[in-house]
Amino acid sequence: MTGAAVEPELRARIEDFLAAAAFAVDDDEVERWPLFFTEDGFYQIIPRDGYEAGHPLGIMTCAGRGMMRDRIAALRDANIYEPHGYCHVLARPLLERTAEGEIAARTNFALYRTIQGRATELFAAGKYVDRIVEDGELRLKSRHVVLESRRVDILIVLPI
Amino acid sequence: MTGAAVEPELRARIEDFLAAAAFAVDDDEVERWPLFFTEDGFYQIIPRDGYEAGHPLGIMTCAGRGMMRDRIAALRDANIYEPHGYCHVLARPLLERTAEGEIAARTNFALYRTIQGRATELFAAGKYVDRIVEDGELRLKSRHVVLESRRVDILIVLPI
Amino acid sequence: MTGAAVEPELRARIEDFLAAAAFAVDDDEVERWPLFFTEDGFYQIIPRDGYEAGHPLGIMTCAGRGMMRDRIAALRDANIYEPHGYCHVLARPLLERTAEGEIAARTNFALYRTIQGRATELFAAGKYVDRIVEDGELRLKSRHVVLESRRVDILIVLPI
Numbered sequence: 001m002t003g004a005a006v007e008p009e010l011r012a013r014i015e016d017f018l019a020a021a022a023f024a025v026d027d028d029e030v031e032r033w034p035l036f037f038t039e040d041g042f043y044q045i046i047p048r049d050g051y052e053a054g055h056p057l058g059i060m061t062c063a064g065r066g067m068m069r070d071r072i073a074a075l076r077d078a079n080i081y082e083p084h085g086y087c088h089v090l091a092r093p094l095l096e097r098t099a100e101g102e103i104a105a106r107t108n109f110a111l112y113r114t115i116q117g118r119a120t121e122l123f124a125a126g127k128y129v130d131r132i133v134e135d136g137e138l139r140l141k142s143r144h145v146v147l148e149s150r151r152v153d154i155l156i157v158l159p160i
Numbered sequence: 161m162t163g164a165a166v167e168p169e170l171r172a173r174i175e176d177f178l179a180a181a182a183f184a185v186d187d188d189e190v191e192r193w194p195l196f197f198t199e200d201g202f203y204q205i206i207p208r209d210g211y212e213a214g215h216p217l218g219i220m221t222c223a224g225r226g227m228m229r230d231r232i233a234a235l236r237d238a239n240i241y242e243p244h245g246y247c248h249v250l251a252r253p254l255l256e257r258t259a260e261g262e263i264a265a266r267t268n269f270a271l272y273r274t275i276q277g278r279a280t281e282l283f284a285a286g287k288y289v290d291r292i293v294e295d296g297e298l299r300l301k302s303r304h305v306v307l308e309s310r311r312v313d314i315l316i317v318l319p320i
Numbered sequence: 321m322t323g324a325a326v327e328p329e330l331r332a333r334i335e336d337f338l339a340a341a342a343f344a345v346d347d348d349e350v351e352r353w354p355l356f357f358t359e360d361g362f363y364q365i366i367p368r369d370g371y372e373a374g375h376p377l378g379i380m381t382c383a384g385r386g387m388m389r390d391r392i393a394a395l396r397d398a399n400i401y402e403p404h405g406y407c408h409v410l411a412r413p414l415l416e417r418t419a420e421g422e423i424a425a426r427t428n429f430a431l432y433r434t435i436q437g438r439a440t441e442l443f444a445a446g447k448y449v450d451r452i453v454e455d456g457e458l459r460l461k462s463r464h465v466v467l468e469s470r471r472v473d474i475l476i477v478l479p480i
Contacts, residue, residue: 008329023268026268026287087286089269089285091339108408110430114285120282120311125440151437151440247428247430248411249430272468278469280442280446
């Protein structure tokens, strides 16, 4: 990235924001998760090779909060999956202000999954490639969750 | 959490403090570890399900530096366990000042264990839920180590 | 460490620098990696037990950018290894200014490797022990990559 630097106060707010978005999922408060996006925010989980090749199709895509809410409602209602919890460990994000006044963020992460009654295991590693805007509050305009491996559980139920 | 924000200078000190407490264990200087607590500081390792249910009993509990020192002396003297080392990777803490003027901190972490002669493995993932006070220096008034899984080695010898 | 503190602005620059060095490898732009070192910079991967015993020999050593470039050219040309990618998750560094005006940095990390077509796995955990200088830009004068385990693939091709 080659954009302009981000001032320290804004960086601190963005880092808290990125952590809070992860905590919403980790803490089983996934209903709050769509609020970290703009109303028409874009969310996609995509393997690294597909992302780098510019493929438009990911493993999972939500265009807008409505789709995010539908997905969450489905997983709460259906409740057919094995209960499990997530724990995110995020590294320091690389932040830059774009020409359009948005923030481009890249954040490496490791995600640990614990299925009820089992040991904790590495579920995925990768990076968030985010566009963040401010409409009073910080929001994700888009988030690409770029996974190092395409070998993840086909049944990804919680947002990564 | 809904407390007041923590100013940048204090945040930096707290982040250094949390890292230093982890390094004391990682660097096999565990005798220094009780000093990160107040004299009557509380330390408990507890699985997430028990923590969320409000259970008072954890996997391991130390009430006060004396119990912490006893535990460390025992593990140094007994020396019956397989030699192993820890490596902590802590994410950015969520920090808030409470109404009592303490700092409430929540820090996700991954802990890697390496038993002598073996490969490094994920030992635990979870979060520190801390109350931090200042008596000249920063100290942990309480630390709950909330583990994602209850399936951890029954023989946890080093503090997590 | 017992050196002088590092001011917030410099800390932020160093943290970005350390992240950028990891991203150069993660993003398959390893040709840029030697530029994070001084011309005569030192790089060594060494297991923790050897490092603590003061052994001069590591698993891999590069003295100067020339050796680093040779190594990278070899791995690009030979291309005999299984394609794989790295993903680094770095924790907050401990930073101190030394008497010589350099920065001593210690950074815990976890490194995830993904071999093409396989699942992501923990490849190594450990710490960077760095000396950082400034010649207009920040540079690594030396980096010891201290691995928790000596059981790593003998065929380490990418810098850790």
